[in-house]
Amino acid sequence: MRYRARPGRVVLGAGSLSQVAAEVEALGLRRVLVICTPRGRGLAERVAGTLGDAGVFDGARQHVPADTVAAATRACEDLGGVDGYVSIGGGSTVGLAKALALSTHAPVVAVPTTYAGSEMTSVWGVTTDGHKRTGRDEAVRPRTVVYDAELTLDLPVATSSASGVNALAHAVEALYAPDRCALTDALAEGSARLLASALPAVAADPTDVQARSRALEGAWLAGTCLGTTAMGLHHKLCHVLGGRLGLPHAQTHAVLLPHVAAFTLPAVPAAEDALRRALGAADAADGLRTLTRRLGLPLTLAELGVTDADLPGVVGELLAEDPHAPRPVTRDGLRNLLHAATHGA
Ligand code: NAD
Numbered sequence: 001m002r003y004r005a006r007p008g009r010v011v012l013g014a015g016s017l018s019q020v021a022a023e024v025e026a027l028g029l030r031r032v033l034v035i036c037t038p039r040g041r042g043l044a045e046r047v048a049g050t051l052g053d054a055g056v057f058d059g060a061r062q063h064v065p066a067d068t069v070a071a072a073t074r075a076c077e078d079l080g081g082v083d084g085y086v087s088i089g090g091g092s093t094v095g096l097a098k099a100l101a102l103s104t105h106a107p108v109v110a111v112p113t114t115y116a117g118s119e120m121t122s123v124w125g126v127t128t129d130g131h132k133r134t135g136r137d138e139a140v141r142p143r144t145v146v147y148d149a150e151l152t153l154d155l156p157v158a159t160s161s162a163s164g165v166n167a168l169a170h171a172v173e174a175l176y177a178p179d180r181c182a183l184t185d186a187l188a189e190g191s192a193r194l195l196a197s198a199l200p201a202v203a204a205d206p207t208d209v210q211a212r213s214r215a216l217e218g219a220w221l222a223g224t225c226l227g228t229t230a231m232g233l234h235h236k237l238c239h240v241l242g243g244r245l246g247l248p249h250a251q252t253h254a255v256l257l258p259h260v261a262a263f264t265l266p267a268v269p270a271a272e273d274a275l276r277r278a279l280g281a282a283d284a285a286d287g288l289r290t291l292t293r294r295l296g297l298p299l300t301l302a303e304l305g306v307t308d309a310d311l312p313g314v315v316g317e318l319l320a321e322d323p324h325a326p327r328p329v330t331r332d333g334l335r336n337l338l339h340a341a342t343h344g345a
Pocket of ligand 1: 063064095113117123154159
């Protein structure tokens with residue numbers, strides 16, 4: 001077993017947005033680019049106003065298109081150069097900050113407004129001509145993460161639920177990752193417990209700051225799992241489906257998670273037990289299915305537009321990637337899994 005503790009600072013609590021300026025100063029940054037989406041511009045300008053010479057770039061888009069990286073790089077040059085980035089938004093926004101940090105190695109301060117968990121990982125991705133290149137590089141892992149549940153209050157219920165199950169998937173896969181250890185096991189089970197209780201509470205009352213805070217805490221632990229362990233069959237499958245068919249990221253995770261769990265968990269009883277405890281369910285895959293149904297999330301890939309004709313290509317591409325799973329991934333096994341996920345068997 002090898003475990004490498006990751007450096008990094010986490011500030012968590014409702015209202016902690018007010019700490020961003022102090023955190024930027026603590027890193028010794030003098031001029032930063034604040035990155036957001038168009039809808040986050042007002043908030044980003046408010047934060048930039050507390051950061052001296054900071055500029056704002058509001059062009060973050062899903063899957064980090066290369067032209068967005070180029071435009072953000074020009075925004076940095078227009079400012080006369082920057083020595084750091086502050087991302088305020090979901091996985092797409094921190095994704096752009098990471099893409100910039102990949103070449104400059106300037107520190108990233110992340111302020112997540114969804115539960116995707118990207119802020120805790122060294123995984124980056126950039127899309128060129130429809131192809132998303134990804135990799136891991138310690139230079140892109142945010143140095144400081146500020147979790148403020150108040151920023152998530154206007155995240156729509158459907159997006160909150162899907163994003164939360166995206167986080168839950170990080171925890172589930174960490175429970176059977178080849179490089180898991182006692183610490184990641186504890187983080188994964190704790191994360192699943194937090195998310196399984198917080199997400200229905202958020203769906204019932206999206207203004208419940210306590211539930212939102214617990215969901216962010218779950219996302220933090222789940223992101224830490226993803227940032228520490230290797231991705232397996234579930235993440236690879238989501239990546240292939242997303243890349244080939246342009247499916248929505250978080251919803252794809254939500255549909256597939258119970259199916260991949262039903263496929264993998266019988267081979268890893270300790271992971272199954274941990275998840276049963278966390279979900280309070282007699283069967284872990286059933287528990288995940290019950291949770292996604294209760295959250296009103298899509299239950300089939302067909303609802304996301306996938307047809308039977310799409311499946312052979314997905315199977316072929318996935319097998320070529322040789323994904324890690326705790327049991328052999330055969331062509332037939334994969335075909336059955338995807339057929340069940342497409343039609344909701
Ligand atoms: P996202 O950042 O695209 O956000 C989803 C939607 O929510 C967007 O429309 C966004 O504008 C909106 N939104 C965000 N915060 C909001 C708020 N507070 N109120 C209202 N609306 C808000 O998507 P995501 O689900 O956060 O992240 C998914 C992306 O992150 C994918 O591209 C995925 O590949 C990437 N990701 C990367 C990693 C990693 O480790 N590199 C991990 C997880 C996800």
